[in-house]
Amino acid sequence: MTTSPADSDNSLQCPLEGIITLRGLNLYYGDFHALKEVHAAFQQQTITALIGPSGCGKSTLLRTFNRMNDLIPGVRITGEVLIDGKDIYAPETDLTHLRKKVGLVFQRPNPFPLSIYDNVVYGPRLHGRPARRELEDLAEHSLAAVQLWDEVKDRLKTPALALTEEQQQRLCIARVLAVEPEILLMDEPCSALDPLATLRIEELMRELKKLYTIIIVTHNMQQAARVSDDTGFMYLGELIEFGETGQIFTRPRDEKTEDYITGKYG
Amino acid sequence: MDKGKFVERVLFLLALSSISSLVIITIFIFEEGLPLIMHTGLKDFIFSTHWAPTKGFFGIGAMIVSSLLVTLGAMVLGVPLGLACAIVLAEFCSERVRRLLKPTLELLAGIPSVVYGFLGVIWLVPLIRDHLGGPGLSLLAASVILGIMILPTVISISIDALTAVPDVYRDGSIALGATEWQTVRRVVLPAASSGIITAVILGMGRAIGETMAVIMVAGNAIKLPSSVLEPVRTLTSNIALELGYAAGRHREALFATGIVLFVIIMVLNLSATLIARRR
Numbered sequence A: 001m002t003t004s005p006a007d008s009d010n011s012l013q014c015p016l017e018g019i020i021t022l023r024g025l026n027l028y029y030g031d032f033h034a035l036k037e038v039h040a041a042f043q044q045q046t047i048t049a050l051i052g053p054s055g056c057g058k059s060t061l062l063r064t065f066n067r068m069n070d071l072i073p074g075v076r077i078t079g080e081v082l083i084d085g086k087d088i089y090a091p092e093t094d095l096t097h098l099r100k101k102v103g104l105v106f107q108r109p110n111p112f113p114l115s116i117y118d119n120v121v122y123g124p125r126l127h128g129r130p131a132r133r134e135l136e137d138l139a140e141h142s143l144a145a146v147q148l149w150d151e152v153k154d155r156l157k158t159p160a161l162a163l164t165e166e167q168q169q170r171l172c173i174a175r176v177l178a179v180e181p182e183i184l185l186m187d188e189p190c191s192a193l194d195p196l197a198t199l200r201i202e203e204l205m206r207e208l209k210k211l212y213t214i215i216i217v218t219h220n221m222q223q224a225a226r227v228s229d230d231t232g233f234m235y236l237g238e239l240i241e242f243g244e245t246g247q248i249f250t251r252p253r254d255e256k257t258e259d260y261i262t263g264k265y266g
Numbered sequence B: 001m002d003k004g005k006f007v008e009r010v011l012f013l014l015a016l017s018s019i020s021s022l023v024i025i026t027i028f029i030f031e032e033g034l035p036l037i038m039h040t041g042l043k044d045f046i047f048s049t050h051w052a053p054t055k056g057f058f059g060i061g062a063m064i065v066s067s068l069l070v071t072l073g074a075m076v077l078g079v080p081l082g083l084a085c086a087i088v089l090a091e092f093c094s095e096r097v098r099r100l101l102k103p104t105l106e107l108l109a110g111i112p113s114v115v116y117g118f119l120g121v122i123w124l125v126p127l128i129r130d131h132l133g134g135p136g137l138s139l140l141a142a143s144v145i146l147g148i149m150i151l152p153t154v155i156s157i158s159i160d161a162l163t164a165v166p167d168v169y170r171d172g173s174i175a176l177g178a179t180e181w182q183t184v185r186r187v188v189l190p191a192a193s194s195g196i197i198t199a200v201i202l203g204m205g206r207a208i209g210e211t212m213a214v215i216m217v218a219g220n221a222i223k224l225p226s227s228v229l230e231p232v233r234t235l236t237s238n239i240a241l242e243l244g245y246a247a248g249r250h251r252e253a254l255f256a257t258g259i260v261l262f263v264i265i266m267v268l269n270l271s272a273t274l275i276a277r278r279r
């Protein structure tokens, strides 16, 4: 597939280096070739949306950035994933450090069955023994960053599972922010939320963009168009097209991209 | 009457008869035992340690304490071991190994208790006598054997509790940079805690009710033990040992002992049910 016109366009059009750079990335689930020769560069303090039909490998690609695929038996990876210029699949990579730096927000909110406070400070507590004061500040800070502080400040010790789904998802974002990451991966973070809550989370993402690099997987094309700076379109394990969001949605270079954004794949 | 209705009636009758036999047993135990408790007084019966049934002294205090101590010892040995086992099997083993080992462990629960007792007599008791002193037949021996006997219960129910914890919690924790062990300790165990407590309580019920193995290794002396190397007699042992020749008040006293056991085990099971239902 490396000879297809889309691919050569790609390498010309997008910068070669970014905070995350992919070079010839392949991923196999056993015999199944799930990611095929992916090249891309994700820029600092931008939002990149990954779109594409179900099963095309968006989540798989996202999970390679913090090596969550390591948990699945039988996964094999070739090629390079460079973060800040370092190959994260090199043997000397410190996984704890990597996952602190590259936070992941899941599709369904998954707060731990602990109190709100214990959820937020879960990460910091893993990495060293911060003083109580420090943790409390961090919790306030992180919850404020996701605009949840005012709603929960009086019930920090109550179970997180009693929150609404939107609040739970905000809490999960706060939980990631509390470990002070540089990159935020979000796998369909709004799919469990109603439209208004979705808009509020998007608002939050624009706010967070000032400090973090965000990569979001979404099925919602309007969402991709609304929040992202860059967009990547994936199809059957290939990154068909990657570029500036406005361009992808108005003048897609590849026919498949055009078919997808005009709704031909559903 | 059509066939379905008939079968339904028969099943209903069978269910009724099994429930009513339980009720009848309960009534019977209370009927036989309560008069003695009235006669001796509940306080004396439970707190006095003077047990001389032929002379009219019916104090089961020493045996209550022994039962509790033996059970406590079994928990101290069996729970950490069983929990560790369950954690390894549920969290750190491949599905295949777990599928093989869990039924094997559950099979241990099917070994007759007399076999555990036998192993205790020929292996554990001499070991204690030779290396730690005392007669060997002791509180310690009973605790160790019971600790082993409750393992299948504790392990099996704990594994179920751990595997019931959804993977999204584990993923969430790993994604925050936790190691597998940190994940188990900080998320999985708290999430499984009610199931694990149930496992412990059911193990406790098993330990306090066990009779045969305890009779064989505990030494059965009726007194308050002053060290773990001394022989003890538990409530269940006492009933089993004396029922054969007891008559009159003595027989009633054994039934009264049964009431005490009945209440202890009821309380344990009830709390297990309540804790399990809390989630």
Ligand SMILES: Nc1ncnc2c1ncn2[C@@H]1O[C@H](COP(=O)(O)OP(=O)(O)OP(=O)(O)O)[C@@H](O)[C@H]1O
Pocket (backbone or CB within 6 Å): A029, A032, A034, A052, A053, A054, A055, A056, A057, A058, A059, A060, A061, A072
């Ligand atoms: N653990 C796994 N083992 C084997 N195959 C897998 C595994 N996870 C995903 N796959 C396969 O890899 C392909 C890509 O899956 P992935 O979850 O990345 O798709 P996706 O684009 O995120 O889809 P969706 O939009 O439905 O979330 C799919 O064909 C899927 O069946």
Ligand SMILES: [Mg+2]
Pocket (backbone or CB within 6 Å): A058, A059, A060, A187, A217
């Ligand atoms: Mg997905």
